[in-house]
Amino acid sequence: MSKVLDTQRERVFYTWTAQKKAAPLEITGGKGARFQTADGHWWWDLGSTTWNANLGHGHAGMQKAMAEAGQRGLVASPTAAFPDKARAGQLLAEITPPGLSKSFICLSGAEANENALKMARMVTGRNQVVARTRSYHGATLAMLSLSGDPRRELFEPGLPGIVRFTDPYCYRCKFDLQPETCSRECALDLETSLLEAGPETVAAVFVEGVTGANGVFPAPAGYFKRLREICDRHGIMLICDEVLSGFGRTGKWFAIDHEGVVPDMITCAKGLTGGYAPGGAVIVSDKIAGYFEDHTLFCGLTTYAHPLVCAAICAAIDCYRQDSIIEKVGPKGEHLGQLLKKLQSSRPFVGNLRGIGLLWALELVEPDKTPVAAEKMDALYAALKKRRVYTFRRDNFLYLAPPLVIEKAELDEVVGLVEQSLDEVFA
Ligand SMILES: Cc1ncc(COP(=O)(O)O)c(C=O)c1O
Structure with missing residues (x-):
């Protein structure tokens, strides 16, 4: 060794x-x-x-940008303004669906999801949250509670108020349907779970753009539209966890873009910086951004929107765009x-x-x-x-x-x- x-x-x-x-x-x-x-x-x-x-290994554009950001050597300061921070927010608003306009920039996918959940609870004043039976949203205690993943079990009881609905796992369809008889019952199962939980108590529904670590289940056509309709009917936020499925993995910036559905928040990490620096982000709707104009945003980290993270986000988005990487997927x-x-x-x-x-x-x-x-x-x-x-x-x-x-x-x-x-x- x-x-x-x-x-x-x-x-x-x-x-x-x-x-x-x-x-x-x-x-x-x-x-x-x-x-x-x-x-x-x-x-x-x-x-x-x-x-x-x-972005692959040894990406010259990323290596250069990270070296230059290291050279600038700015110290973490959550309230500071600097060019890469403003530009990272601008670029994220450009690549996310219309209506998502403002970013919370953190260090990882789990933190992005934690902060998305906190925002959903603050804006709606509701406490419960829904996630799928097979899902992964991160390794912090709250995100493991939210995840439908065997790694959760050791830490139970975890966060209270988690409600589950089923996955689009067509090969082993819970409803025993064939493609020709399927009416997206797995999406409609959300409504069943919500009605049991009391929809007026539910702040948000979390779904991965494509379930990743728990099985890779691409959503069948019409799936996200159904989820959006159900969430709208009950005043519940739809939060799309694009940590794994985002940044071109599925051939679009975000997996939910395949259906043109606009969630209330997108969370991302991983491809956001291509692994060349830590990085996570929550991109929220104009409505949520507006709410925090007058209400305190009770979220924050010492390393919030760290200069290296912001530089990596800007550089990564530039590299995806310059080389048309996503179009070629x-x-x-x-x-x-x-x-x-x-x-x-x-x-x-x-x-x-x-x-x-x-x-x-x-x-x-x-x-x-x-x-x-x-x-x-x-x-x-x-x-x-x-x-x-x-x-x-x-x-x-x-x-x-x-x-x-x-x-x-x-x-x-x-x-x-x-x-x-x-x-x-x-x-
Ligand atoms: C869908 C999804 N969400 C969240 C996370 C957590 O991200 P991180 O490990 O950066 O905290 C992961 C990590 O694999 C993930 O796949």
């Missing part, structure tokens, strides 16, 4: 793992869709590190989808394939549709690692979410490695 790994092992925690089980990679740099480790190996980054390296995503459909066609253990843009999941099953055993997923992960393919998995799901800068020929190559790994374990 290298000296860095040794010291780090002793002195710094690894997250979401027993420390003895941690298997860190010593990443020293990268280029585009691949990163390099200290032992000289190059890895395909099929997870965009933590779903955040949308659609065709690349179609190509990836076709490669994966071909892969699935001769492999019955790939029970379900779902995705949009450059965000895909394979659901691996036994012939009777039961999930494959955990040991098989462990073996698959080892087979991918052997081929230096880095990605995420959860239960019987394997995720593919490469940096948006990946080229089509690179997709061909990396899907080939995924195929080989699957066949090694399942064929």
Whole structure:
């Protein structure tokens, strides 16, 4: 083991793992869709590190902007005004749907969601909040409570007043519907949950633009429109968590843009800075912004709108725009989808394939549709690692979410490695 790994092992925690089980990679740099480790190996980054390296590795524009911001060396000051802060707010207003106009700029996705929830409670004067059965909104205590994710269980009882509704998980549809008979019952389930909870007590509905870590469930057409109608009927805020699905991941700036629905707030992080700095933001509607003209905004951090974060947001949005990165995701995503459909066609253990843009999941099953055993997923992960393919998995799901800068020929190559790994374990 290298000296860095040794010291780090002793002195710094690894997250979401027993420390003895941690298997860190010593990443020293990268280029585009691949990163390099200290032992000289190059890895395909099929997870965009933590779903955040949308701009890829070693992006010259980001590196230059961060170096210049470091050189300016401004100290954190939540109330300070400076050019990157004003411009970050301006750019976020430009790329979010019309009517979302003002940003709260923080450090992470969890903090963005925390602050969105606080704002919703302050504006509506209501306490309850709704989220889906399979969802992830962050690792703080309140956001774990809100998340429909097994990681929540250890911390219960958590935040009171959480109400759940079901997910658009079509492969295992809770209502046993086929595409031709479906009327988006999973969206209508929101109303059922609200009526049980008492809609007049509910401040907000939180939904991911596309459920990420809990399964990748792109919303069927008409889904968000239904949610918007239900929220409007009951005076409830619709908050779209675009932490994972935003910044081009699905081929638009935000996943909800595919339906042209305007939520009351969008929360974001990850692709917001492409991983080159911490960063999170809540972009709120004119109405919410107006409310806080006369009411105190009881939210804030020492590092609120930190100069490095604001510089990273400006630089990232400039880079997405200059290289038309997001416009190119659609065709690349179609190509990836076709490669994966071909892969699935001769492999019955790939029970379900779902995705949009450059965000895909394979659901691996036994012939009777039961999930494959955990040991098989462990073996698959080892087979991918052997081929230096880095990605995420959860239960019987394997995720593919490469940096948006990946080229089509690179997709061909990396899907080939995924195929080989699957066949090694399942064929
Ligand atoms: C949809 C979603 N929301 C929120 C978060 C939390 O973001 P962060 O880890 O930056 O706090 C994540 C992280 O994976 C996420 O996927």
